[in-house]
Amino acid sequence: MKLEIAAISKNEGFARSAVAAFALELNPSLTELSDIKTAVSEAVTNSVVHAYKHKDDHRRIVIECHTERMDEGGVLHIQITDFGVGILDIEKAVMPFYTTLADEERSGMGFTIMQTFMDEFSVESEGGKGTIIRMQKLITGIAAPTYTDCERDREEVNA
Ligand SMILES: Nc1ncnc2c1ncn2[C@@H]1O[C@H](COP(=O)(O)OP(=O)(O)OP(=O)(O)O)[C@@H](O)[C@H]1O
Numbered sequence: 001m002k003l004e005i006a007a008i009s010k011n012e013g014f015a016r017s018a019v020a021a022f023a024l025e026l027n028p029s030l031t032e033l034s035d036i037k038t039a040v041s042e043a044v045t046n047s048v049v050h051a052y053k054h055k056d057d058h059r060r061i062v063i064e065c066h067t068e069r070m071d072e073g074g075v076l077h078i079q080i081t082d083f084g085v086g087i088l089d090i091e092k093a094v095m096p097f098y099t100t101l102a103d104e105e106r107s108g109m110g111f112t113i114m115q116t117f118m119d120e121f122s123v124e125s126e127g128g129k130g131t132i133i134r135m136q137k138l139i140t141g142i143a144a145p146t147y148t149d150c151e152r153d154r155e156e157v158n159a
């Protein structure tokens with residue numbers, strides 16, 4: 001999947017729902033799905049809030065996803081790219097509580113959240129060129145019980 005959206009805050013909800021919908025083919029649990037949505041939300045919000053500083057910037061975000069299937073479940077790969085100001089000191093930026101927008105009530109926890117909720121996480125960035133966030137989530141793929149399973153269990157209990 002490749003999705004190009006405007007880097008504006010009202011697209012954040014769409015972006016995370018689109019990635020969650022794409023992940024469904026791996027049969028994720030609700031917790032895994034919620035982890036993915038949270039991480040995507042943080043990455044997209046960063047591009048919206050930090051990447052584009054000028055009024056006439058061509059504000060855009062490209063989200064690319066692919067899945068690696070395994071016997072059960074698989075791995076979801078997500079790449080989120082912006083073409084904004086970039087991050088000069090990545091090591092500093094990913095530290096918990098580091099923010100350049102403290103006066104706008106940012107807590108500096110976005111990267112920490114992405115790292116915590118996903119299995120792999122990396123940042124590539126170049127000043128003036130933009131930022132690429134790569135993340136992976138391992139999906140266990142243990143199917144949630146279907147309605148039919150529940151019905152059968154109930155019939156067995158009632159028998
Ligand atoms: N896409 C980006 N482009 C430019 N700078 C970025 C980008 N993403 C993050 N940064 C820089 O890295 C810092 C840390 O990001 P992080 O998401 O951890 O915290 P935050 O966005 O400041 O606060 P929070 O996510 O808790 O609201 C930001 O303050 C910003 O300076």
Ligand SMILES: [Mg+2]
Nearest residue numbers: 042046110111
């Ligand atoms: Mg953030």
